[in-house]
Amino acid sequence: MNKELQGTLTILFTDVEGSTDLRTRQGDDLAQEILRGHERMLREQFQEHGGREVVFLGDGFMVAFGSARKAVTCAIAIQRAFEEYNRQHPDRQIRVRTGLNTGEVVQESGTLYGAAVNAASRIASKAKGGQILVSQVVKDLAGPVKEFVFVDRGLVSLKGFPARWRLYEVSWQQRLDASPVEGQDTGPAAASPTSEGTRTVGMLEENYVRSGLAPIVGREAERDMIVNELEAVRARALRVVSVEGEAGIGKTRLLEMAAHEALSHGFGVVIVGADEELRGPFFLLRTLLVSSSMERLADEAAARETLEQARDVLWGRQQIPGGLSPSEQMLRVYDMATIALRSLASARPLALLFDDIQWADEDSLKLIRYLVRTSSPDPIFLMLARRPEPGASVTPATTLLADLERMRLVRRLRLERFSRMQTQELLRQLLGGPVSPETAATLHERGEGVPFFMVEFTQAFREARLLQQVEGIWKISMGARSPVPASVQILIERRLAQLSDETRAVLADAAILGRRFRVADLARVEAALEAGPARPGSAALDSLLVSALRLNLLSELPEDAVYDYSFTHDEVRGALRAAQTRQRRRTVHAAIVEILAASKEGTATNLSALAYHSLEAGDHAQGIRYSIEAARAALQAH
Ligand SMILES: Nc1ncnc2c1ncn2[C@@H]1O[C@H](COP(=O)(O)OP(=O)(O)OP(=O)(O)O)[C@@H](O)[C@H]1O
Ligand SMILES: [Mg+2]
Structure with a gap:
């Protein structure tokens, strides 16, 4: 090994997915031959991109690069080389996982040591075959290069590291020649059980589907109906199921069950929920189109281009085709979104699950109606959960369901109390x-x-x-x-009383962020509010929140979810907010406005949230300005 290997380096780990499996499937000799071919292919790429082989670990390599950018380029070249190889050798498929991290390393007795090396290895082990995962620092160092597309995969715990790591996937299939790989049927029937198992996990991430749930109790008739509908969808028909019922009756639980059924039937699944406070134009549709599940499905279906186009129209990033009236513009948004969803469904059946549609914005609901009316032969399963709101009789959600029912396009489930x-x-x-x-x-x-x-x-x-x-x-x-006590509210208040003052205060601020929130956002809010040096960082916040987890006030979301935690129930959020002073609430809202306004993700995405938080912060003028902008962005879509 080379002497110069020290200091700050980018470390790439590669590993063959299912190598034991390969040996049993192909027999030892053939497997050996395939694996040796794989070594040669990898070494060629390392050489070409200036990577220095540190060690060969049987099925994979540790390689060091002086430049993060070169390391990422190399990883992409590796994945493309194997894609090509697999195309030419369909009976000898091999999939490589790759993980990268950058940091200080120390060379000793022929290998490299250091936390950065350990992390790189852990990151690689989180990757699936064909995937490139990188840490935040690699992404930052690789810089904004047109050829690199990084997809946020959320916070992930790595064994041996106390704080969680934000990982990004480098999406390398971005060549946009868009034609599906020859001889490789992307339809649902072609997905093998093993690849299915590995692929599907990541598709629940947008949602708040809790992993490791106890089996569902009862709801047999509902399950049978859902399974029947899923089968009808697989036989190429769009189907809609709604689930309605009072607070806490199990609507979300049923949605989670449906998600798991759909996954096991080979569907691509996306779950999104409407938010009680954030109700800007197209808010729900935006949430859907930017979800990482969507992104992944689009990559898989080679439909990234249509997805991007739909987003461009929705975010108003497109050229105006002269003289469209507002309603024509609206129609264009619907058309583009529908085209995107249908092209995903052409690769494999698609399940779109919408929770809490009683809070969905009217424009997004209209899109759902449009989709249902225009896409009847497409394999799309829609499920809509709605909690009837007290007092409100005619709402956009009830109108949608009544319309669909009149057209006989929805099966309505009403959840009953338990026996x-x-x-x-x-x-x-x-x-x-x-x-x-x-x-x-x-x-x-x-x-x-x-x-x-x-x-x-x-x-x-x-x-x-x-x-x-x-x-x-x-x-x-x-x-x-x-x-x-006689009421659940009092129960919750008692449980909150068991928390330390500090945790309760932090939790109350989190409640303002939303039912689901990211620790990083909470840390930013706390940092904005606490000028002193004692403000908690993400890791400290995480440990504060552990007691709330233990008391079942919060639940932890899957590792690759967009959000980190969810309040277990609206009642918990309500109780926390009720205990906060009006002044504090306003200050937190104002801090959120500042953070959102400064965020790089582009304020267009955040306009509705900005409007809401500005109003709650007491800045009416600004709130109205943002509302108008949000409405304009949605309406004009140009
Ligand atoms: N059929 C079931 N079997 C087991 N547990 C259930 C079932 N239905 C609901 N639960 C549990 O009851 C709690 C409330 O369920 P859930 O969150 O699904 O209700 P919801 O109808 O979505 O309520 P909300 O209207 O507040 O959103 C959860 O802890 C859930 O796991
Ligand atoms: Mg619910």
Whole structure:
């Protein structure tokens, strides 16, 4: 190994996906031959791009580069070379994962050491075959080069590192010759079970689908109906299912179930949720089109170009084709978005799941109607969850559903409260053992058969040591009624009271950011508010939030999700905000405005959020200005 290898270097790790599998599938000799061919191909690329081989680790390499840009270029060249190889050798496919990081390294006894090296190796192990993952520093150092497209893959924990790392995927399939790879059917039937398993994981990231959920209780009829509809979609028909019901009844849970069913049926899945506060024009559609799940599906379907075009029209980045009236312009947005969604669905069936559409903006709902009406032979599954809002009778969401129903284009599911038997099953899962019928009856009564309430009460009874296991069976103590409060609100307030003052304060600020939030955004808000040196960084915030996780006030989102945490329920957010002073609330809103306005992502994306936070910060003039801009951007779409 070369002596000069030290200082700040970019380290590339490569690894063959499923090499053991390769050996069993192809037999040892042939596998050996394939792997040796793979070594040669890699070494050629290293040489061409100025990479120095540090060690060869059996199925992969550690390579050092003096330049981050060259390292990324090399990784892209590697992936393209293997793509070409796989095209020529369909029976000897080989997929390489690559991970890169830059940092200080030390050379010792023939290899490189240092935290930067460890991280690079961990990053590579997070990659899937055919994927390039890089750390933030690599992205920053590689700089804004036209050929590099980095896709944010969210915060990821790497073993051995306390703080989470933001990882980016370098999307290398960007050649835009757009024709699908020859001889490689991209249709759903062609996806092999293994590649399916690895590919699908990342497609839930936009959402707040919690991993490792306990099995769903009841809802058999609903599940059967959803599965039937998914099958109809696979046979090429657009289908729409709505799910409606009161707060906490299990709408989101059913959506999560549908997402998993759709994934296992070979669908590309995207889940997005409307937000109670953020309701600008096209807000939901924007959320959908920028989701990383969408991006990934577009790459897979070689439909990135149409997706980009739809975004350009929606964000008003396109040339004006002279003299379009506002309604014609609106139609153009619908058309482009529809074309993009249909082209995704042409590669493999598509499931689009929309949560909380009672808060969706009218324009996005109109797009859904347009899609349904124009795309009946496309394999698209739509699922819409709606919580009826008290007081409001005619809302855009109810109108949409009523229209679709009139046209016989939607199957409507209404979720009922749990029966006693179902409650007993839910409790068995929650407590991890059988529950006596009387106990189930008591909790059923307290929680009125609404799963969310019953989960809450169970937890409260347990904390108050009123639930105990006697000879393996969970039983409620006699006279258990008094110490547990009658309402879920009070339960939540009591749980909040168990947090430290600092955590509660930080959590209240987070509640202003939204039901789901990123730790980095929260850190920025805190930094903007606390001038002193004691402000918590992301890592410190993460550790503060752990106690809220433990008390089930927050849930952690999957590693590659856009957001890091979600409040477990609106009630939690509500209680936190109610306890905050008006002044503090305004200050936090104002800080969010500053952060959004300064964000590089382009303010157009954030206009609705800016409008909302400005108004809440008490700056009406600015709020109105942003609202008008948001409306103009959406309406004119030019
Ligand atoms: N069928 C079920 N089986 C097991 N747990 C369930 C079921 N339905 C709901 N739950 C649990 O009850 C809680 C509330 O469910 P969920 O969040 O899906 O309700 P929701 O209808 O979406 O409420 P909201 O209107 O507030 O959004 C969650 O903890 C969820 O895991
Ligand atoms: Mg919900």
